[in-house]
Amino acid sequence: MEAVESINLVKVYHSKEIVEALKGVNISIRKGELYTLLGPNGAGKTTFLRIISTQLLPTKGEAYVSGYDVLTQPNEVRKHIAVVPQDVATYGNFTPWEYSYYFSLLRGMTKREAKEAAEKALKAVELWDLRNRTCATLSGGEKKRAIIASALASNSDIFMLDEPTSGLDAVARRNVWAVLRGMVEQGKTILLTTHIMEEAEMVSDRLAIIHEGTVIAEGTPEQIKRLVKEKFRVVVDGNLNSLGLVENNNRVVKFGSKWIIYIKDEDEALEIVGTALKKGLRAETATITLEDVFVKLVGGETD
């Protein structure tokens, strides 16, 4: 049985305008994997998470969590999941301790279990020292970590986290990733969204790229990177024309004051770097990143 499965999931919002947020999404997430949804703003990631976490009804299609139907067995689904929503609004007079401890009690833990779970979770996100401050007095990232801790303190099988690391500093983000990977090693299933491609590439077992309500790519980071023919990137700082390269070539992208050139084979990439260095320009090459592939796929440059 899959941890999460959606079959032709469709969501149409009827507000002032009609928005087709999901146009038939099929996603299967295995037990014990860390699965990441990537996609530009408005792609439908939050809509998908809200449906499978029983907070929003789909327009059409089916979805199952641990084999339970989100439409007809929402209470069963809720017993198996912990959710961190994208827009965190904390209760200002709650402390991080209360968030982790009382939510664990509400989930049916004994006082002792809840205490242990809260302590472990708050230490994991490095909020232990701030555990008795009210959320009103915490910074944005600290509040977010309090919410993450309250989810981690639960003994759920499946964690659904909508941009858990947005607004967190680099040290806190690495911490959260380490904790999440540790949970996966213990057999938990994690579904999350992020816009930080480098991290998605490093931590995910599999990912799906959603674009305008449709899954346009799915697989391991390596499988997704194979979807584009260019395998290397050269970054050049300086005037491209002096390298005999034209700026309106579709292999060339401007990034700030630098240029990224996408190249199929390594010899050609090294040749361009060599030429650039001879002309006194700074240049370096590396293999393409998930972010390069994301930009190409979402920009419509599929092969």
Ligand SMILES: Nc1ncnc2c1ncn2[C@@H]1O[C@H](COP(=O)(O)OP(=O)(O)OP(=O)(O)O)[C@@H](O)[C@H]1O
């Ligand atoms: N309550 C709503 N009523 C109408 N349209 C909505 C509603 N919620 C979301 N949408 C629209 O549905 C689409 C998908 O939104 P969603 O929040 O799922 O995107 P997302 O992938 O999570 O984006 P982001 O990366 O910005 O969080 C967008 O076009 C959005 O404007």
Ligand SMILES: [Mg+2]
């Ligand atoms: Mg979102």
